[in-house]
Amino acid sequence: MLISALMVSIGAQWAVLQSAAWVGMMVSYSIKAGSVTEGLSETFDGEHPCPMCKLVDQGKQSEKKDPSKEAKKLTLKQELFAHSVIESLSPPRAVAFPHAADEAVMPRLTFAPPVPPPRCGAAHA
Numbered sequence: 001m002l003i004s005a006l007m008v009s010i011g012a013q014w015a016v017l018q019s020a021a022w023v024g025m026m027v028s029y030s031i032k033a034g035s036v037t038e039g040l041s042e043t044f045d046g047e048h049p050c051p052m053c054k055l056v057d058q059g060k061q062s063e064k065k066d067p068s069k070e071a072k073k074l075t076l077k078q079e080l081f082a083h084s085v086i087e088s089l090s091p092p093r094a095v096a097f098p099h100a101a102d103e104a105v106m107p108r109l110t111f112a113p114p115v116p117p118p119r120c121g122a123a124h125a
Helices: 002-010 012-033 036-044 051-063 067-083
Strands: none
Touching (some): 002 012, 012 036, 012 051
């Protein structure tokens, strides 16, 4: 799907359709003329377009970019950037936690940890 989307975004669908049209034209013109060389020359001379070739040409023409539309998009982008305000960011304020060091909330451990913990599966002597 990603490849298909990329192909459509760059207009490659017209190249694929044109290639398919040429293959069909080569076959049909070669059969009609009785010779492969004549079929190839009729296919690529530009004087005998098939309906699919005409469709591809119309599609390409409809996709050509209108310079006035591009200019409008550019002005809109410039207006959006001109009105945006860039503020400087400052680090957040320091917040004091008064109870963090209070021993009533968090008592200190005054006892030593137990003797080394028992070892599971230690070898018996």
